[in-house]
Amino acid sequence: MLSIKYIRENIDLVKESAKNKNSDVNLDEIVKLDENRREIIKEADDHKAKRNVVSQAIAQKKRNGENSDQEISDMRMVSDKIKELDGDLKIIEEKLHSCLLYVPNVIHPSVPIGFDESDNVTIREWGELPEYSFGLQDHLEIGENLKLFDFKRASKISGSGFPLYTGIGAKLERSLINYMLDLHTEKHGYTELFPPFLTNRDATQTTGQLPKFAEDMYHIPADDLFCISTAEVPVTNIHKDETLLEDDLPKKYSAYSACFRREAGSYGKETRGLLRVHQFNKVEMVKFVKPEESYEELEKLLVDAEEVLQSLNLHYRVRALASGDLSFAAAKCFDIEVWAPGMQKYLEVSSCSNFQDFQARRGNIRYRRKSDNKVDFVHTLNGSGVATPRLMIALLETYQQDDGSVIIPKVLQPYLKADILLP
RNA sequence: GGAGAGGUGGCAGAGUUGGUUGAAUGCGACGGCCUCGAAAGUCGUUGUUUCGUUUUGGCGGAACCAAGGGUUCGAAUCUCUUCCUCUCCGCCA
Structure with a gap:
């Protein structure tokens, strides 16, 4: 706040x-x-x-x-x-x-002013739009042919919007998670965390999900706990009520978590397949940084997220969000949108945001400055690195072959222990 | 779930017949001396929030000893509630 x-x-x-x-x-x-x-x-x-x-x-x-x-x-x-x-x-x-608690964060001067997502600005594209000489399937058809998911049975268990990955599909999901975590921890220098998936009211308020977005959260009344909508919530709270040392900054964490979203108010939109689901998997990156370095760190965070797509050789674009599309707590945000050839659409797989001291103030996360020995709020940043459902969509649709098989990119092969998915 | 112990400043750790205790002491940090330099030693400084005032350096007030109530002219100290941590027992993975 x-x-x-x-x-x-x-x-x-x-x-x-x-x-x-x-x-x-x-x-x-x-x-x-x-x-x-x-x-x-x-x-x-x-x-x-x-x-x-x-x-x-x-x-x-x-x-x-x-x-x-x-x-x-x-x-x-x-x-x-x-x-x-x-x-x-x-x-x-x-x-x-x-x-x-209901006053939104102020926006950074560089943010394009605009009413909604149609005013977002593409700031760069990476890779080529892939071309195909055969009729393309979307991820639902591919998934059905290769038996990667089972939405029908999943709905018996939890209702619609809770994906069930099966067999090699489950293993591919796990491979994506492991690959991304390894990339961020081994190459980009993030410390790996495996956080709790339920958070208390106070922690959930730190990151801005509460009180304004209570409708979007799954809530367990008996213990007043909330199912996390992103690992940002538990990971940002790791330093709640702490005073960090300037020399320890920036602190960089990467964490896998399941993410739970009620998606209240979006019924009927994108309800088929993996596009919009109540539970999904995501690898998240969170940084605690000095205020004067936060915009530099935002650029680096974005690059770290982009490398996931680059190393998988997936075409994507980066969008600077317009003011009207910016989330409540963010001062500035970039979205990464991956190209899904089967759907002929760009899909949002990552949001990289700078919250400045908005979350730090709510969570009382501070650091001691060396120059004058005073304490001040840190800046917090986070970005998806990245969310799997739409990554899975782009991967399957991009690497599909005319015989119905799907080629597995090189970097994933050691994780999946396979180089192709055959019907 | 049952029984017990405890939560004090960046950390450690005093402080229960309520009254100069924002809080001893130690460590750490910062500054001076010493030294060619460093260590050791030594002297000094060292919390946060907030309100007012201001020649913006300061000056003055208030609040904060897990959180929130109560008692009292006055509470870190008495009392109640909640939360959290630790130990033991039980139950479950």
């Missing part, structure tokens, strides 16, 4: 940013609450100062064996007043805090 002080001092910028993110948050109300809050603090503090002074005097008198009944009865009234003011203050601060 943004600090009230920052909002107070940059109210026009914050309003402009919220507007460009299509947010209807009421900032005037927040400013008013803040003014009210500071008035009460001033009054309560004055009373408390008086109480502290007189309490000392009472202590002194008691030590001297003098009577202090007068002071005590005076202070009883002051104390009542303090209680009243503190009560008022608490109500206002709770209200202010819950309002602040």
